[in-house]
Amino acid sequence: MLRLDPSAACVFSMASAPLLVCDFDGVLVNGMAEYWRSARDAALRLDPRLALPERLPAPFGRLRPLIHKGWEMVLLAAELSRPDFHLEAWLADYAGALTAALDRRGWTAAQLQAELEWVRDQAIATDLQAWLGLHQFYPGVEARLRQLSGEGAAWAVLTTKGGAFARQILRAAGLEPWALFGHEQGSKPDVLARLLQEQERPLWFLEDRRPTLELVRARADLAGVRCFLASWGYLGPGDGQGLPAAIHWLEPGGFQAPLAQWP
Numbered sequence: 621m622l623r624l625d626p627s628a629a630c631v632f633s634m635a636s637a638p639l640l641v642c643d644f645d646g647v648l649v650n651g652m653a654e655y656w657r658s659a660r661d662a663a664l665r666l667d668p669r670l671a672l673p674e675r676l677p678a679p680f681g682r683l684r685p686l687i688h689k690g691w692e693m694v695l696l697a698a699e700l701s702r703p704d705f706h707l708e709a710w711l712a713d714y715a716g717a718l719t720a721a722l723d724r725r726g727w728t729a730a731q732l733q734a735e736l737e738w739v740r741d742q743a744i745a746t747d748l749q750a751w752l753g754l755h756q757f758y759p760g761v762e763a764r765l766r767q768l769s770g771e772g773a774a775w776a777v778l779t780t781k782g783g784a785f786a787r788q789i790l791r792a793a794g795l796e797p798w799a800l801f802g803h804e805q806g807s808k809p810d811v812l813a814r815l816l817q818e819q820e821r822p823l824w825f826l827e828d829r830r831p832t833l834e835l836v837r838a839r840a841d842l843a844g845v846r847c848f849l850a851s852w853g854y855l856g857p858g859d860g861q862g863l864p865a866a867i868h869w870l871e872p873g874g875f876q877a878p879l880a881q882w883p
Contacts, residue, residue: 636821636822637771637772637773637774637821637822638773638821638822638823638824638846638879639773639774639775639776639798639815639819639821639822639823639824640768640773640774640775640776640824640826640879641775641776641777641778641812641815641823641824641825641826642775642776642777642778642826643777643778643779643808643826643827643828643829643832643850643853644777644778644779644781644786645779645780645781645854646828646829646850646853646854647758647826647827647828647850647852647853648757648758648761648765648777649755649756649757649758649761649789650755650756650757650758651754651755651756651789652676652681652684652854653676653754653755654751654754654755655680655684655693656676656677656680656693656697657743657754658693658736658739658740658743659680659693659694659696659697659736660672660674660697661739661743662694662697662732662735662736662738662739663694663695663697663698663701663735665735665738665739666694666698666727666731666732666735667698667725670697670698670701671701672697672698672700672701677700679700679705679707679710680693680696680697680700682707682711683696683707683710683711683714684854685829685854685855685856685859686710686711686714686856688780688829688831688832689729689733689780689803690732690733690736690737690780690781690782690803691729691730691732691733691736692718692732693736694732694733694735694736695718695721695722695725695727695732696710696721698721698725699717699721733803737782737785740782740785744785744788748788752788752789752792755789757793758852758872759872760872760875760876761875762793762795764875764876765795766795768879771878771879771880773879774798774821775797775798776797776798776799776800776801776815777790777797777799777800777801778801778808778811778812778825779800779801779802779803780802780803780808781802781803782802782803782804783800783801783802783803783804783805784802785802786800786802787800808827808832808835808836809835809836809839809842812825812836812842812845813839813841813842816841816842816844816845822844822846823844823845823846824845824846824847824848824879824882825845825846825847825848826848826850826870826875827847827848827849827850827853828849828850828852828853828854828855829853829854830849830855830856830859830863830867833847833849833867834864834867837864837866837867846868847866847867847868848867848868848869848870848882848883849863849867849868849869849870850870850875851869851870851871851872852871852872868882868883869883870882870883
């Protein structure tokens with residue numbers, strides 16, 4: 621296991637060492653190829669008449685920063701087959717476009733989520749290595765996570781992905797978080813609130829979705845959570861601009877630095 625050079629790192633005391641809670645997709649792992657493959661296959665199961673490309677379409681990538689939960693990817697994949705699909709309309713009113721698409725197709729969020737998870741289960745059961753190969757850790761992430769214990773810190777994963785799927789990817793890399801929370805455990809703010817009540821150590825949250833961090837900052841009971849926006853994730857245009865003082869911008873070099881030097 622890798623360890624930080626003691627001469628280069630300021631190690632926290634046990635009392636002050638943080639629990640670093642990391643989002644998964646867009647912070648630890650780039651899974652864009654898997655998102656499209658699974659979303660496409662799930663949409664085709666719901667409607668085999670859909671004409672969807674095998675290669676990742678550009679509008680899907682443009683809208684990925686706005687996607688919050690897995691079921692939205694399936695709905696978006698289906699909508700991309702419409703001849704009158706307008707990317708700018710989705711960018712301008714993503715929530716409204718989602719609601720309209722659900723109503724038009726007569727699907728539910730629970731139905732879409734179930735299809736997505738079935739597709740992923742089948743992909744894992746059929747060819748685990750091929751499914752794992754659709755996910756790539758961002759450069760330096762695996763080594764950095766292994767270094768955290770050398771600073772007295774622990775790390776956890778908080779994701780809107782199913783917990784079992786995230787655990788498969790982490791285990792394949794030989795990584796074991798202190799805890800892993802999937803969408804089954806509730807919303808990210810609610811999970812953070814429970815952790816704050818249960819943990820005496822400082823709680824730091826690393827996320828690539830600015831609206832999620834803004835939700836955290838809007839809750840008085842989460843004032844004790846230190847928030848970081850990952851610059852390397854699935855950010856929308858301007859997400860890194862005009863950040864409130866309570867949301868810290870973190871670049872790859874900052875992520876690699878000792879925690880005591882983080883903003």
